[in-house]
Amino acid sequence: MGLGVVLVTLAAASPQAAQAGVVSYPASFFASSQPNTAMEMIYLVPGFTFDAGSGVRGFEGAAGNVLVDGERPATKSDDLESVIRRIPASQVDHIEVIRGGAPGIDMQGKTVLANIVRKKGDAVTGLIAVANTFVYDGRQNPAVRLEGTRSGNGRKLEASFIIAGFYDDGSGDGLRARYGEDGDLIGRWNVATEGDGTQAVGTGAYERPAFGGKIRFNGRAFYERFWYDENARGIDVADGLTERDDQERHDGEVGVTWNRDFGPRTKFEALGIQQLKHTDLFIKLQEPPQDLDGVLKAKRLYGESIGRAVLTFRKSDALTLETGGETAWNWLNSKTSFENNGEAVDLPAADVEVEELRGEAFTKATWVINPKLTLEGALRGEASRISSSGDVVLEKTLYFIKPRLLTTWSPDANDQVRVRLEREVGQLNFDDFVAAVNAGALSTGNPDLEPEEAYVAEAAYERRFWTGGSAVITVRHFEIENVIDRAPDPSGEFDAPANIGDGARDEVSLQLTVPTDKLGLKGGTLRSQSTWRRSQVTDPTTGETREISGERPVDWEAHYTQGLPRFKATWGVDVYGSWRESYYRFDVIQTTKLRTFVDPFFEWKPKPGLSVRMELQNLRSRPLLRYLDVYDGPRGTSPLAFHENLRLENKTSFYLRVRKSFGG
Numbered sequence: 006m007g008l009g010v011v012l013v014t015l016a017a018a019s020p021q022a023a024q025a026g027v028v029s030y031p032a033s034f035f036a037s038s039q040p041n042t043a044m045e046m047i048y049l050v051p052g053f054t055f056d057a058g059s060g061v062r063g064f065e066g067a068a069g070n071v072l073v074d075g076e077r078p079a080t081k082s083d084d085l086e087s088v089i090r091r092i093p094a095s096q097v098d099h100i101e102v103i104r105g106g107a108p109g110i111d112m113q114g115k116t117v118l119a120n121i122v123r124k125k126g127d128a129v130t131g132l133i134a135v136a137n138t139f140v141y142d143g144r145q146n147p148a149v150r151l152e153g154t155r156s157g158n159g160r161k162l163e164a165s166f167i168i169a170g171f172y173d174d175g176s177g178d179g180l181r182a183r184y185g186e187d188g189d190l191i192g193r194w195n196v197a198t199e200g201d202g203t204q205a206v207g208t209g210a211y212e213r214p215a216f217g218g219k220i221r222f223n224g225r226a227f228y229e230r231f232w233y234d235e236n237a238r239g240i241d242v243a244d245g246l247t248e249r250d251d252q253e254r255h256d257g258e259v260g261v262t263w264n265r266d267f268g269p270r271t272k273f274e275a276l277g278i279q280q281l282k283h284t285d286l287f288i289k290l291q292e293p294p295q296d297l298d299g300v301l302k303a304k305r306l307y308g309e310s311i312g313r314a315v316l317t318f319r320k321s322d323a324l325t326l327e328t329g330g331e332t333a334w335n336w337l338n339s340k341t342s343f344e345n346n347g348e349a350v351d352l353p354a355a356d357v358e359v360e361e362l363r364g365e366a367f368t369k370a371t372w373v374i375n376p377k378l379t380l381e382g383a384l385r386g387e388a389s390r391i392s393s394s395g396d397v398v399l400e401k402t403l404y405f406i407k408p409r410l411l412t413t414w415s416p417d418a419n420d421q422v423r424v425r426l427e428r429e430v431g432q433l434n435f436d437d438f439v440a441a442v443n444a445g446a447l448s449t450g451n452p453d454l455e456p457e458e459a460y461v462a463e464a465a466y467e468r469r470f471w472t473g474g475s476a477v478i479t480v481r482h483f484e485i486e487n488v489i490d491r492a493p494d495p496s497g498e499f500d501a502p503a504n505i506g507d508g509a510r511d512e513v514s515l516q517l518t519v520p521t522d523k524l525g526l527k528g529g530t531l532r533s534q535s536t537w538r539r540s541q542v543t544d545p546t547t548g549e550t551r552e553i554s555g556e557r558p559v560d561w562e563a564h565y566t567q568g569l570p571r572f573k574a575t576w577g578v579d580v581y582g583s584w585r586e587s588y589y590r591f592d593v594i595q596t597t598k599l600r601t602f603v604d605p606f607f608e609w610k611p612k613p614g615l616s617v618r619m620e621l622q623n624l625r626s627r628p629l630l631r632y633l634d635v636y637d638g639p640r641g642t643s644p645l646a647f648h649e650n651l652r653l654e655n656k657t658s659f660y661l662r663v664r665k666s667f668g669g
Contacts, residue, residue: 031099034473037528037568039575039610041664043092043121046100047071049566051518052467052475053102053119054534057085072120075110076264076274083208083225083258089121091152091165091208093132093666098124104413104421104467110371112381116411116423116465127157129668136662138172138622141655144201146170159219161212166205173200173233174622175599175629177655181237186645192242198653202231218265218273227256246292255283270319278311299345306338307435323373330366339439339450353494353501354450356395357439363389381411387430393438393452403456405430419469429483431457437489437502449499458486459510473520473530483510485542490554492545493591493639500590508542508553521567529567535582536560546591547641554588573612578605583627592643594634600627614667620660629653 030050040046047055058069069077069085078088101120103110112118131153138146148169155162176198183191210223233250257280264274286303315329341355367385374380385407392400409427416422439450465479485508492503514536521529538560540553552558561582568575581602588595603624610616633649 028102028104028469029099030102032094032097035094037570038530038566039568039570039573039608040094041616041666042090042094043097043100044086044089046094046097047089047119047121048532048564049530050100050102050119051473052469052477052516053117054516055086055119056115070115070118072110072118074123075120083223087206087208091154091163092121092123093130093668095666095668096123096128096130098122104415104423112371112411116413116425116463128154129156130154131667132664134662134664136169136660138170139659139661140172141658144172146172146201159214161210163210164208166207168205169203171202171204173198173202174655174658175653176200176233177629177653179628179651179653181649181651183647183649185647190241191647192244193240194237194242194245195240196235196237196651196653198233198235200231200233202229204229215263216265218263220261220263223258223260223262225256225258227254229254244293247289248291249287249289251287253285257281272317273315274317275314276311277313278309280307280309282307297345298347299343299350301341301343303339303341303439305340305439308334308336310334325371327369328367330364332362332364335361335363335435337435337438341439352449353496353499354397354439354452357393357397357450357452358395359391359393359435359438359452361389361391361433363387377415379413379415381409381413383409385409391433391452397438397450397452399453401453405456405458421467423463423465423467425461425463427461427463429459429461431459431489434489434502449494449501451494451501451503454489454502455487455504457489460484471520471523473518475516475518477514477516479512479514479516481510481512481514483512485509488542488553490542490545491588491590497639500592503545505545506543508540510538510540510553510556512539513537521565526567528570529565531563531565533563534561544589544640546589546639549641551589552587555586557584557586560584572609574607574609576605576607578603580604589640591639592636594640596632598630598632600630601625602627614665616662616664618660618662618664622658622660623655624657626654626656629655 035046035049038045038049040049047053056070071085071089073088073092078085099122101122103112103118103120104116110118110120132150134150136148136150140146146169148167150165150167150169152165153163178195178197181194181196183193185191205228206225208223208225210221212219212221214220229252231250231252233248235246235248237246239245258278260276260278262274262276264272266272282305284303284305286301288301290297290299290301311331311333313329313331315327317325317327319325337357337359339357339359341352343350343352343355365385365387367383369383370381372380387405387407388403390400390402407428407430410425412424414422433454433456437450437454438452461481461483463479463481465477467475467477469475487504488506488508489502490505491500492505493499494501514534516534517532519531521527521531536559538556538558540556541550542553543549544551559582563580563582564577566575566577581604583599583601585596585598587597604620604622605624606618606620608616608618629652631651633651635646635649637643637646
């Protein structure tokens, strides 16, 4: 069912303005673009940017910003985008956009959510798709996808299976050049890199009435194998470099969700999730100039168990209260070894077992003060105990209070202002606890980290125009405590994750959706989003102010889609803007740049349920650029050993997919 009573009805193919902060888009709104799946419809929703969620531990903080029939999919390892892609467009009744909060909807800290509302009734649907990527250098990556659903009499059965090859589009062939501190050329190398992999994913779910409510079981199995090779041959030097990576990963997840309405105003939901992940990594590095002939081996076994319960009470049409809690047990067993020239290298935190027991309680309220003003408040309390054994033995207990306040003001049907104030607390990344190789650099682990904390102030203004057009500008400021970045480990020989002090981040984001009918391009839609970002923190090695590692100053993308009903086709182009990110290690500064990616596509639908899609991936043959400044010791006190430039060319590939769906 919808979230509210429609107040203003426009044309049948137009969005409908609903109760405070809710806009409904019927399936007919998307018809000109002829979408195949609910995910393709989500991409066309004006003023909405899809967020798949994060990989944090637990369930509460990992939410994306899309609901299905008013509920969040009860899975973690099965990413949100995959879940939505399995919903046929023919099964979507309408999509609601909740801006700033609505009674009965847990916003999960988001200011905007989308809710996919499926059609009711019995249905049997199926899908078979075959695809192939013809890589520019002659490689091929075939894929097969099978899906099926059956619903009726309050029951639903879903299953899917995908097996696909893929390639690393950041690899390629190119040139590496190394220069001394005075700028003189040390040497040049012809570089050839290649990354290939295979994935197999199976999912299943079963839903039925139970105990006066509804119960849903879901499961997922995942396998991936990835290989990466890099070879550098000297042009004006005799030496070279070779690297061979081999990674194998197995994941599994089972989950169960039960919810029940106790009367017209009270709803209860409980869920349990169990995850297991296993990864084997083998890396061989050879670089004679650095006297490097090394082999790194790493085995990691990770598990997570989650239990969660939520009680929602709708006191009135204007006020909804929610309370609940969750507990999670997480653990990691990691063993890492490194040999150089046949001799074992002693790595701190190479053999570590980590356990975390975490609990969180929360209470939330959404109050529609009047049709123009909505207030949402939340208070969460978190406690966790983290312990490690093996090479590093320690135990710590952490407590945090996390308040959130979100205010939404809608002076009229076309304008809205949203303001959010929140204290965010990050989670410690178990990968930071153990030794690893990051971008070719060996780093040790640090289990004695504190979580990052941030006080966040956010303001957004949205203006809706024409039919389906919108512009949203958002400004955010973060005051960050205990920034996690990179620093020397206690021995001074290796790089390690560390808390390096307080920092700040400012962001300005712009989202734009423009239907192009009024511009003379009938049936077209232009969508774009851009984020400008500035951060600062004090470098622990030099004492100077710099940006936080890994943060991109600018992110942007643009998409144009146009339906061609006369030809039973859709065409468009996706453009992903260039970006830069830098990492500041104690003896290395690494900067990576990727140029703009252009992907034009054409999809022909000769009859209902059948489509043929073609893409020219990386039309501009964007290069990947990497720059290294390597020092003889800690930066700031040690001379520059060398500067290195690497440019890898990646050319245009061709993608072809044939898709046949059944039922509807």
